[in-house]
Amino acid sequence: MQDQHGGWKLTLHAPCYGPVMQYAESRTLRQELYYSYATRASEFGKAEWDNTPLIRKLLQLRAEEARMLGFKSFADLSLEPKMAESPQAVLAFLKDLAVRARPYAEQDWTELETFARESLGMDKLEPWDVTYVSEKLRNQRYAFSDLEVKQYFPEDQVLQGLFRVIQQLYGLTVTRADAPTWHADVHFYNLRDHSGALVGEFYLDLYARNGKRGGAWMDDAITRRRRGNSIQTPVAYLTCNFSAPVGGKPATFTHDEVITLFHEFGHGLHHLLTQIEDLPVSGINGVEWDAVELPSQFMENFCWEWEVLEGMTRHVDTGKPLPRPLFDRMLAARHFQSGMQTVRQIEFSLFDMQLHTGFPQEDNPLQLLERIRDEVAVLRPPVWHRFPNSFAHIFAGGYAAGYYSYKWAEVLSSDAYSLFEENGVLDARTGARFRQEILAVGGSRPALDSFVAFRGRKPNIDALLRHSGMGK
Known part of the structure; x- marks a missing residue:
């Protein structure tokens, strides 16, 4: 600014x-x-901003809560209402995935070090170089940059493309509507079925601004439920932090931001398309935490389909659609450094789960993190790095002993999407089945039962590995 x-x-x-x-x-x-x-919120800054004492206190209170409720650890307590059977099952899942992913991560790291040395003259690749060098390598290898691609994703065209996917999959129409909002940049929309009946409504708040919380999320404003003789229509908040329009031009999004928008809209559809009328299990309520990301991660897949992107791109200056050769290069780059990205998420997940599974309160969480990095990491940050102090997901965001759920849900979402790959990615019959068996039922039955009802079998990891470029 x-x-x-x-x-x-x-x-x-x-x-x-x-x-x-x-x-x-x-x-x-x-x-x-x-x-x-x-070093945010650590001992390297102001004492009153240091989260270290808060981390110890939170871990102590969580362990105490678990003991009072008769559980061996907070992880056991956390998993009680989730799909995963036990902390040991989660750790086994993560370590199995780490074994499969680490060879790809090591290859990614070797390629990055070699490129930095031979092409950029860097004798040693430091952590603050990784993102910069990665962008240079990706640009050289695939001959495009995020900035180039961004010019093809103006906001209005992206939203039209997103709403078209919703119409083709579920027969629903999205239209702008009038409602009071908290900022001029926020817009309100109606979601209607083929008969014109109102299904749900949502606010869309896309741009970053001063004083606004960072990140992207969906939250419920009103949840579907029965009130007397009528049904309460659900309303959602969909919030992102994309760059606002500048210079009289429309806002443009990176492809990653388009994926983020589809992701949050997946959460929104889970909330808006529920048919359950009992508030505790309506929409996303009551859905197991490690399955709640299924609809959102599922939606991300459409951002990699040519028949979707072809109609949702328009160059901000020339008006031309995304060229097919550029899309092919984007597709080739999709799995760029997927090994490194996967082991990084596994590192965070293992740290979270082991921290809440009998971790001695007198020990330093940083030592645990280093032991986990010895096992799975290929990139080691400096000794002064204080990742736990800003790991808001598990200390302030509700993901304590639950961060693994991102990868767990990726297994579900990849496997679910593979049925669309078999039947046609915009197949309306498969979309109707997904809506009926996954989105509509909310938390009214176990998520595994919903998945089996849709897919016809239990989930397996093969589709995730294939979608990540680490399998056949």
């Missing part, structure tokens, strides 16, 4: 931090920003 002196102030918020680490030519600037980001 521009400051009062006419210069520019760089913040640690994702819309600023990410592009700086990806594109800034100054290695010193990247290092300075990386250090500030990596």
Whole structure:
């Protein structure tokens, strides 16, 4: 953001931090920003901002809560209402995935180090170089950049494409509507079926702005339920933090941001398309935590289909659609560094689960994290990196002993999407079945039963590995 002196102030918020680490030519600037980001809320800053004592207190209170309720650990308590049977089952799942992914991660890291040395003259690849060098390597290998692709995804065209997918899969129409909003950039929409009947409504708040919480999420404003002789229509909030329009041009999104939008809309559909009228299990309510990401991650797959992207792109200057050769290069780059990305998520998941499974309270969580990195990581951050201090998912976001659910749900979503691959990615009959067996039932039955009702069998990991470029 521009400051009062006419210069520019760089913040640690994702819309600023990410592009700086990806594109800034100054290695010193990247290092300075990386250090500030990596040491947030730690002993390296103001004492009153240090989360270390809070982490210890939270772990102590969670362990105490579990004992009071008769559980061996907080992880056992956390998993009681989830799909996963036990902490041991989760750890076995994660370690099996790590064994499969690590060879690909090691190959990714070797390629990155070689490129940095031979093409950029870097004798040692530092952590603050990784995102920057990765962008250079991807650009050289696949001859495109995020900035180039971004020009083909203006906001209005993206939304039209998203709403077209919803119409083709579920026979639903999305239209703008009038309602009071909390900011001029927020818009309100109706969701109607083929007869014109109102199914649900949602607010869409896409842009980052001062004072707005970072990240992207869906939240429920009103949940479907029976009230006397009528049914309460569900309403959702869909919130992102994309760059706002500048220079009189429409907002444009990176392909990753398009994926984020589809992801959050998947959560929204889970909330809006429920047919359950009992509030505790209506929409996303009552859905096992490790299955709640299934509809959102499922929606991400459509962002990689040509028949979807072809109609949702338009160059912001020329008006031309995304060229097929550029899409083919994007598709080839889809699995770029997927091995490194996978083991990174496994690292976070193992840390979370082991931290809440009998971890001695007198021990330092950083030591546990280092032991896990010895087992699965290929990229080691500096010793002063304080990742736990800003791991908000498990200390402030409700994912305690549940971070594994992202990968767990990816197994479900990839396997579910594979049925669309078999029948046609926009097949209306398969869409109707997904709506009926997954989206409509909410938490009224176990998620595994819903998956089996849709897929005809229990889930397996093969589709996830294939979608990640790590399987046949």
